Amino acid sequence: MIWSLIFGIASAEFPSQIFSSYGDDPSTTLTLSFASATECVIPRASVGLSASSLTPVPSGVITSNVPFYFDNSGGVAFYYRVRLVGLLPGKKYFYAVACDSSWSEVYSADTVPLDSNFSVLLWGDMGRDGGEQILPALMDEAKKASTGSGATFAIIAGDFAYDMHDLSGKRGATFMNRLQNISAFLPTLGVCGNHEQATGNTTHFTNILGKAFPGTALGHWYSVNTGLIHWVFLNSEVYHMPPFTLHDDSGQPFVVSAPTQLEWLEKDLAGVDRVATPWVVAVYHRPMYCSNSDNDECSNSPLNWPSNPLRVDLEPLFVKAGVDLCVEAHEHSVEYVWPIVNGTVQARDYINPKAPVHYITGAAGCNEDLGICFNPILQPSFFTDKYLWGPKQYSYTRLHHNATVLRLEQVTVFPSPSIWATMEIVKN
Numbered sequence: 001m002i003w004s005l006i007f008g009i010a011s012a013e014f015p016s017q018i019f020s021s022y023g024d025d026p027s028t029t030l031t032l033s034f035a036s037a038t039e040c041v042i043p044r045a046s047v048g049l050s051a052s053s054l055t056p057v058p059s060g061v062i063t064s065n066v067p068f069y070f071d072n073s074g075g076v077a078f079y080y081r082v083r084l085v086g087l088l089p090g091k092k093y094f095y096a097v098a099c100d101s102s103w104s105e106v107y108s109a110d111t112v113p114l115d116s117n118f119s120v121l122l123w124g125d126m127g128r129d130g131g132e133q134i135l136p137a138l139m140d141e142a143k144k145a146s147t148g149s150g151a152t153f154a155i156i157a158g159d160f161a162y163d164m165h166d167l168s169g170k171r172g173a174t175f176m177n178r179l180q181n182i183s184a185f186l187p188t189l190g191v192c193g194n195h196e197q198a199t200g201n202t203t204h205f206t207n208i209l210g211k212a213f214p215g216t217a218l219g220h221w222y223s224v225n226t227g228l229i230h231w232v233f234l235n236s237e238v239y240h241m242p243p244f245t246l247h248d249d250s251g252q253p254f255v256v257s258a259p260t261q262l263e264w265l266e267k268d269l270a271g272v273d274r275v276a277t278p279w280v281v282a283v284y285h286r287p288m289y290c291s292n293s294d295n296d297e298c299s300n301s302p303l304n305w306p307s308n309p310l311r312v313d314l315e316p317l318f319v320k321a322g323v324d325l326c327v328e329a330h331e332h333s334v335e336y337v338w339p340i341v342n343g344t345v346q347a348r349d350y351i352n353p354k355a356p357v358h359y360i361t362g363a364a365g366c367n368e369d370l371g372i373c374f375n376p377i378l379q380p381s382f383f384t385d386k387y388l389w390g391p392k393q394y395s396y397t398r399l400h401h402n403a404t405v406l407r408l409e410q411v412t413v414f415p416s417p418s419i420w421a422t423m424e425i426v427k428n
Contacts, residue, residue, distance in 0.1 A: 075169025124329020158193025
């Protein structure tokens with residue numbers, strides 16, 4: 001194994017906000033993040049294939065730490081990242097992290113198998129209080145993962161907390177400590193949502209989460225392959241905020257903007273090997289189509305659709321590249337959208353679809369209307385297969401796949417976790 005510990009930014013007095021993710025190859029990499037309220041003289045990590053036999057990560061590759069102070073006086077300034085590469089596919093790795101002599105407990109996280117024998121959890125809009133509505137159910141999923149009987153990793157389709165910068169960063173730190181109950185065990189990938197750019201930029205998302213994600217764009221856009229799926233992660237907020245410049249881990253500047261993302265996306269999709277990864281799934285926050293009665297640009301009105309930049313920029317490219325599924329959130333509801341192009345339903349089934357299928361899973365929780373998450377669907381649209389919304393209709397998604405079937409199960413959590421509905425996309 002090869003280790004490199006890279007400084008980002010941090011959280012409480014003891015190793016806190018412990019968060020696992022992946023590098024560019026989820027089968028052979030893990031990225032471990034943690035935070036500290038005070039700067040560590042010697043940040044440490046130990047890793048191994050057994051909880052009783054951990055090997056210290058070499059410290060010679062530790063570089064400088066850049067404290068995160070901007071609009072973050074209530075949060076944590078020091079974040080550390082351990083990037084593990086050269087790991088074995090489909091293995092459970094145990095690990096502990098430390099700031100100087102203060103060690104965390106031992107956690108575990110899985111690399112992704114080379115085959116398709118694994119499942120993925122997906123959700124969006126966890127909300128202000130750390131997703132307390134679905135947190136117990138997700139913690140149960142994490143416990144299953146720690147014993148090898150649950151999902152392998154998780155994906156959050158934006159709006160992690162409402163908002164991470166609130167209370168001068170305190171809300172973001174509190175949220176990440178809650179998320180630790182899940183993401184310390186389930187490596188987690190994600191995308192930027194509107195609540196990650198509420199200040200006009202993405203400072204807290206970039207420093208706390210984006211730097212832990214794959215690629216060189218600090219979490220704003222990237223792609224990975226897992227099993228038979230090529231995943232594309234995009235930032236829908238580039239259409240709702242002015243361009244700005246960031247510097248990647250090597251110090252190279254890049255512009256966070258719609259044209260920059262689109263240029264990257266065209267190259268990425270052109271390079272997909274559909275033999276190795278017959279499925280292509282795009283993940284981003286704001287939907288292209290929705291039935292919610294809130295007059296968002298995705299809502300059921302042709303007058304709204306020309307103003308939806310995702311449809312203008314991304315839909316033609318998705319159709320051309322044969323993207324199979326779009327995972328979205330933002331609307332605090334669940335909605336299955338038939339294969340559709342330019343407002344025209346291509347089929348009312350999911351067998352060999354000729355257009356992307358859209359799947360909104362934004363019902364994990366929110367801070368609006370006292371947490372009721374009131375985004376009503378009073379009348380389903382002509383493009384809607386199934387939908388779910390309302391008080392206590394909180395849920396998340398399980399995804400399974402093989403070479404011919406992509407299956408999504410929507411799990412509602414009240415009064416107890418149960419499968420509400422299942423979608424199967426079939427390729428013959």
